Amino acid sequence: MWRLAVAFLLFGTLQAVDRQNFKVCDQSGFCKRHRSIVEPTGYEVIKDSIKLNETGLHAKIKNKDNTLKLSIVVLKDSTVRVLIDEDEGALRPRYQPLDALVNREPEQQKLKKSKEEENATKLLTTDGNRVVLIHKPFRIDFYVKDKIVNSINSKGTLKFEQFKKKVLLTDKEKGFWEETFKEIKDTKPYGSSSVGVDIAFVGAKFVFGIPEHAEGYQLRDTRTYEPYRLYNLDVFEYETNSPMALYGSIPYLVGVNQKRSVGALWLNAAETWVEIEPTTADKGALAKEVLDAETKPRNVPQQNARFISESGVIDIFITLGPQPNDIFRQLAALTGVTPIPPEFALGYHQSRWNYKDQKDVKEVHEGFVKNDIPLDVLWLDIEHTDKKAYFTFDKDNFAKPEEMISDLAENNRKLVTIVDPHIKKDGKYHIYKEAKKNKLFVKDVNGDNYEGNCWPGDSMYVDYTNPKARKWWAEQFAFDKYKGTDKNVHIWNDMNEPSVFSGPEITMHKDAKHHGGFEHRDVHNVYGFYQHSATFDGLKARSNNEIRPFVLSRSFFAGSQRTAAVWTGDNKADWNHLRYSIPMLLSLSTAGLPFVGADVGGFFGDPEEELLVRWYQAGAFQPFFRGHSHQDTKRREPWLFNSTTTDAIRQAIKTRYAFLPYWYTLFYEHAKSGKPVMRPFWLEFIEDESSWDEDRQWMVGSGLLVKPVQEPSAKEVSIYLPGKRQVWYDWHTHKARPSPGAVQIPADLNTIALFHRGGTIIPKTSEVKLTTKENREQPITLYIAVNQKGDFANGTIYLDDGESYSYENGDFAYWGFTFKKEHDYLHTITSTNLDKKGKLDSDVYIDKIVIRGAKFYPRNAHIFLDDFIPEDLEFEFNRDNFLMEIENPGAYVTREFKIDIHS
Numbered sequence: 001m002w003r004l005a006v007a008f009l010l011f012g013t014l015q016a017v018d019r020q021n022f023k024v025c026d027q028s029g030f031c032k033r034h035r036s037i038v039e040p041t042g043y044e045v046i047k048d049s050i051k052l053n054e055t056g057l058h059a060k061i062k063n064k065d066n067t068l069k070l071s072i073v074v075l076k077d078s079t080v081r082v083l084i085d086e087d088e089g090a091l092r093p094r095y096q097p098l099d100a101l102v103n104r105e106p107e108q109q110k111l112k113k114s115k116e117e118e119n120a121t122k123l124l125t126t127d128g129n130r131v132v133l134i135h136k137p138f139r140i141d142f143y144v145k146d147k148i149v150n151s152i153n154s155k156g157t158l159k160f161e162q163f164k165k166k167v168l169l170t171d172k173e174k175g176f177w178e179e180t181f182k183e184i185k186d187t188k189p190y191g192s193s194s195v196g197v198d199i200a201f202v203g204a205k206f207v208f209g210i211p212e213h214a215e216g217y218q219l220r221d222t223r224t225y226e227p228y229r230l231y232n233l234d235v236f237e238y239e240t241n242s243p244m245a246l247y248g249s250i251p252y253l254v255g256v257n258q259k260r261s262v263g264a265l266w267l268n269a270a271e272t273w274v275e276i277e278p279t280t281a282d283k284g285a286l287a288k289e290v291l292d293a294e295t296k297p298r299n300v301p302q303q304n305a306r307f308i309s310e311s312g313v314i315d316i317f318i319t320l321g322p323q324p325n326d327i328f329r330q331l332a333a334l335t336g337v338t339p340i341p342p343e344f345a346l347g348y349h350q351s352r353w354n355y356k357d358q359k360d361v362k363e364v365h366e367g368f369v370k371n372d373i374p375l376d377v378l379w380l381d382i383e384h385t386d387k388k389a390y391f392t393f394d395k396d397n398f399a400k401p402e403e404m405i406s407d408l409a410e411n412n413r414k415l416v417t418i419v420d421p422h423i424k425k426d427g428k429y430h431i432y433k434e435a436k437k438n439k440l441f442v443k444d445v446n447g448d449n450y451e452g453n454c455w456p457g458d459s460m461y462v463d464y465t466n467p468k469a470r471k472w473w474a475e476q477f478a479f480d481k482y483k484g485t486d487k488n489v490h491i492w493n494d495m496n497e498p499s500v501f502s503g504p505e506i507t508m509h510k511d512a513k514h515h516g517g518f519e520h521r522d523v524h525n526v527y528g529f530y531q532h533s534a535t536f537d538g539l540k541a542r543s544n545n546e547i548r549p550f551v552l553s554r555s556f557f558a559g560s561q562r563t564a565a566v567w568t569g570d571n572k573a574d575w576n577h578l579r580y581s582i583p584m585l586l587s588l589s590t591a592g593l594p595f596v597g598a599d600v601g602g603f604f605g606d607p608e609e610e611l612l613v614r615w616y617q618a619g620a621f622q623p624f625f626r627g628h629s630h631q632d633t634k635r636r637e638p639w640l641f642n643s644t645t646t647d648a649i650r651q652a653i654k655t656r657y658a659f660l661p662y663w664y665t666l667f668y669e670h671a672k673s674g675k676p677v678m679r680p681f682w683l684e685f686i687e688d689e690s691s692w693d694e695d696r697q698w699m700v701g702s703g704l705l706v707k708p709v710q711e712p713s714a715k716e717v718s719i720y721l722p723g724k725r726q727v728w729y730d731w732h733t734h735k736a737r738p739s740p741g742a743v744q745i746p747a748d749l750n751t752i753a754l755f756h757r758g759g760t761i762i763p764k765t766s767e768v769k770l771t772t773k774e775n776r777e778q779p780i781t782l783y784i785a786v787n788q789k790g791d792f793a794n795g796t797i798y799l800d801d802g803e804s805y806s807y808e809n810g811d812f813a814y815w816g817f818t819f820k821k822e823h824d825y826l827h828t829i830t831s832t833n834l835d836k837k838g839k840l841d842s843d844v845y846i847d848k849i850v851i852r853g854a855k856f857y858p859r860n861a862h863i864f865l866d867d868f869i870p871e872d873l874e875f876e877f878n879r880d881n882f883l884m885e886i887e888n889p890g891a892y893v894t895r896e897f898k899i900d901i902h903s
């Protein structure tokens with residue numbers, strides 16, 4: 001009862017989630033033990049153990065209980081890795097989720113210099129950074145250009161529970177050797193092996209990251225509250241504004257500072273809790289280090305993050321920035337990027353649990369045509385299978401899947417089917433039989449196949465941590481194995497936390513056994529990652545590596561972006577869930593996972609029509625755009641409402657398709673730079689601190705600011721325009737506004753506040769078609785937003801075939817457009833090939849150019865194509881709002897041109 005009362009107080013009012021199913025820190029033995037440390041744990045470096053080499057050092061550290069080994073290695077591009085593990089002679093090896101990294105051994109960089117002092121060892125890097133290992137008490141400080149930016153163990157919380165031989169239990173040790181939660185026992189045969197330490201972000205007022213939580217973008221002070229929990233869980237109707245764990249985990253956060261931002265990746269796949277403590281530098285051990293002529297320590301903000309994991313090692317990657325672009329590139333070098341998705345995946349997806357049968361599928365997809373609403377993909381949830389046996393179709397309702405798929409394909413549409421990791425226990429089911437025979441299932445603590453309950457009833461779970469199981473899994477997607485499918489079928493991996501209805505916290509027992517002798521507790525957060533990676537490999541292989549796969553996963557880990565898109569799971573049809581989808585997607589984007597979305601309309605419950613419209617408007621500007629709903633909800637295909645609602649939804653989806661050339665270009669640029677497509681403001685406006693924690697608005701790329709309406713009956717929208725001395729144009733009215741500043745615009749049911757940033761050029765489809773495939777052939781309108789000085793704007797466009805890997809062999813085009821004031825009487829617009837390796841010559845042409853902020857009076861304009869003979873252009877000029885529109889300039893997107901505008 002006491003515990004109930006506390007949990008109640010901690011989280012505020014109860015919503016639908018059954019919170020009692022999930023632990024708070026106090027109910028998790030290791031979290032509680034770490035959190036109750038008050039005195040520093042007293043580690044120091046054993047001095048004569050320090051061995052320096054060309055790229056770093058290794059050493060031993062000890063306190064009264066333990067001796068540990070430490071290595072500090074400098075990596076390429078201002079990144080430093082710190083690894084702390086048990087000393088030689090450990091009873092068991094510890095798990096490291098190294099497959100989350102692009103390279104299991106990230107490239108090292110030679111040191112410029114190293115220096116041994118009485119109480120410190122200093123490493124100077126060729127990037128101009130400095131790493132200082134302080135011997136006593138043990139601490140590691142990081143400096144960028146002589147400013148301290150980060151420190152590990154400055155609070156002395158390092159705790160490392162070593163594997164021990166089991167001895168007679170004292171009461172005190174009880175939680176160490178076994179634990180019970182809601183009558184389910186964790187036998188802990190090897191005892192506790194938790195690890196934890198603090199990481200200080202010096203100079204950072206804000207920290208962002210560590211998805212997934214239904215929380216605001218800015219991480220909050222957790223000291224008087226619960227720490228953020230990272231433990232992949234299937235949480236039914238999750239609540240918003242809560243640090244509770246959800247479906248996926250990326251143990252990465254970034255401390256933001258105007259001059260020096262810093263990221264930290266905690267590479268550990270076990271259950272992890274993260275404590276955040278906002279403070280100032282004078283309050284801790286680092287006060288002396290920040291002291292200099294200009295700043296007083298008490299004016300230096302600091303965020304102490306503390307990571308606590310149930311098992312594994314301490315493996316920290318510090319990325320030293322210093323600028324936001326650098327931070328994203330450095331993270332991408334570690335955990336990778338999303339390769340350019342197949343273009344259809346950026347269109348609109350229609351899903352439901354469930355479309356009943358082939359007739360239903362046909363009616364829905366034809367409904368989109370009939371109602372003039374774009375659609376690229378139809379989704380089939382679990383009921384399409386033969387009694388929840390994945391890789392099969394129901395024999396009655398989906399008797400002829402080939403017909404259904406080719407009907408969709410003839411209309412340039414795709415099908416996505418669901419394939420979950422729990423395998424129906426059924427001696428007649430081929431997948432079950434093969435996995436069992438080949439010993440590919442997770443084992444329980446006794447070494448038998450682990451059994452749990454999920455959709456099919458009794459089920460077993462593929463052990464994707466086993467490379468053999470991944471290979472086998474990938475093979476199941478071959479067209480001759482997954483009968484009825486072809487290249488137009490892509491895959492959805494759900495329930496892969498994994499969800500076990502009969503398990504503790506609705507997941508797998510922690511003492512279950514995986515490949516290599518590891519326990520489930522060691523690998524839990526990387527389980528889903530391995531499933532969707534294997535799915536991706538299978539889809540790629542089934543087409544001889546020719547077609548780009550699309551995989552959606554609910555569970556994820558660091559590195560998931562390389563093979564999956566993710567969505568925010570089972571949200572609810574209420575305004576709050578619409579509102580919180582924004583910070584959730586921004587946190588994912590910040591942690592390196594760009595292809596993200598939330599179920600439009602909300603999964604549970606029936607949205608009122610206005611909410612549904614607003615959600616479509618938000619989803620149209622989020623990377624992954626899918627309507628989905630629970631089987632108990634009313635049908636909600638867009639035409640089932642009154643015509644005002646249907647019109648507004650159609651308009652939102654069409655707006656998405658109109659901006660597809662821009663979206664596609666942004667995904668290409670993400671793959672090169674690591675920058676997300678849906679962007680938090682600090683990435684674009686580091687000079688404007690007041691905008692950094694904004695989470696009701698976002699940027700799409702660097703050119704487009706979006707604010708959807710997020711509350712009922714709105715008569716207007718207020719927008720904050722970030723940046724310093726910039727100009728913004730209302731997308732629809734072209735009206736210019738200075739920044740920083742707030743504006744209000746009137747709102748009706750069709751309003752999505754959109755602002756075009758001065759200095760950028762955005763390509764947009766002039767006339768939208770009903771699928772991405774047809775849309776991509778359409779002419780483009782170039783929207784030029786002239787900068788505040790009135791002399792410049794630029795932008796890009798990327799094109800390829802939208803589905804294959806031929807872009808790797810030069811079958812692509814990446815072009816730039818520049819608007820420039822040459823002198824008072826001449827402005828030009830030019831195009832340039834930005835990557836000469838791209839050989840694609842496309843038929844796509846520009847049928848209109850819109851110049852916003854044209855602060856000149858054009859007299860005439862002409863275009864030069866490759867024959868250098870000027871041709872006169874027709875244009876209109878509106879001097880009231882400085883708008884110039886050039887019709888049919890005759891320019892192609894992938895050919896050089898120059899337009900002169902004389903004034």
Ligand SMILES: *[C@@H]1O[C@H](CO)[C@@H](O)[C@H](O)[C@H]1NC(C)=O
Pocket residue numbers: 053054055056057058071072073
């Ligand atoms: C330097 O030592 C560290 C820690 O043992 C090791 O990881 C790294 O590979 C070594 N570097 C070289 C160049 O041998």
Ligand SMILES: *[C@@H]1O[C@H](CO)[C@@H](O)[C@H](O)[C@H]1NC(C)=O
Pocket residue numbers: 119134135136137
């Ligand atoms: C080592 O340096 C740290 C940080 O400057 C200081 O707090 C500590 O007292 C020093 N220890 C010794 C033994 O000099």
Ligand SMILES: *[C@@H]1O[C@H](CO)[C@@H](O)[C@H](O)[C@H]1NC(C)=O
Pocket residue numbers: 609610613642643644645749
């Ligand atoms: C249609 O739905 C909208 C909300 O999307 C609502 O505002 C309007 O009143 C409805 N119109 C009719 C005629 O019911």
Ligand SMILES: *[C@@H]1O[C@H](CO)[C@@H](O)[C@H](O)[C@H]1NC(C)=O
Pocket residue numbers: 794795796816834
């Ligand atoms: C666009 O202009 C900005 C500002 O001059 C520049 O930093 C950027 O590299 C340009 N982009 C391209 C693709 O040329």
